[in-house]
Amino acid sequence: MYEAIRSKSVHSTAAGTTSDFPHRSREEELDIQLAGHLAALLAVTDELRALAPAADLDAAADRLAEQVTRLRAGRAPVRVPVSAARPEPHLAGLHRRAHTLAGRALVVAASRADTAAAILSAERMDAHTAALEPRELATH
Numbered sequence: 001m002y003e004a005i006r007s008k009s010v011h012s013t014a015a016g017t018t019s020d021f022p023h024r025s026r027e028e029e030l031d032i033q034l035a036g037h038l039a040a041l042l043a044v045t046d047e048l049r050a051l052a053p054a055a056d057l058d059a060a061a062d063r064l065a066e067q068v069t070r071l072r073a074g075r076a077p078v079r080v081p082v083s084a085a086r087p088e089p090h091l092a093g094l095h096r097r098a099h100t101l102a103g104r105a106l107v108v109a110a111s112r113a114d115t116a117a118a119i120l121s122a123e124r125m126d127a128h129t130a131a132l133e134p135r136e137l138a139t140h
Contacts, residue, residue, distance in 0.1 A: 030112040035071035037105035038064055038117065041124060042077055044098040052091060060124060067117050092132060099128040 024032075042064040049057045068077040106121035 027112065030108055031071050034105060034108040034112060034114065034117055035068050037101055037108060038068045038071070038121075039077045041098055041101040041105060041121075042068060042079070044094055044101060045124075046079055046081075048091065048094050048098065051094070056127065060120075060127070063120055064124075067120060071117075095128045095131045099125055099132070102128065 042061060045057055045061045045064060049061060065077055065079070069075065102121045102124040106118055106125065109115075109118035109121055
């Protein structure tokens with residue numbers, strides 16, 4: 001014969017209970033993830049600017065910083081000082097890393113429907129692909 005359980009189940013769900021940690025919405029989580037990818041892309045862009053200064057990299061860094069600030073509710077990203085980059089040339093590796101980071105940012109921006117960040121990410125992917133093409137062709 002079955003006897004009803006008289007004590008509270010240890011397998012109860014967390015629904016209806018208060019917790020000690022904050023819960024974020026999916027959109028807030030995507031904002032955090034997108035800001036992280038764009039901040040990492042900004043760090044690589046700053047390193048590229050130190051090794052090979054260019055006006056398009058300066059403009060891209062400014063646009064990336066604006067997007068990170070927007071996604072972080074006005075908190076500006078920490079920037080790598082231009083003089084802090086390693087002196088040995090490793091531009092191709094940096095361009096590959098930047099391309100990968102921009103791709104990750106594009107995926108998150110698309111899932112979040114953030115048009116501005118998606119356009120910026122796609123532009124950076126194109127720029128880093130173009131920067132790699134002459135080097136890649138020269139090695140074959």
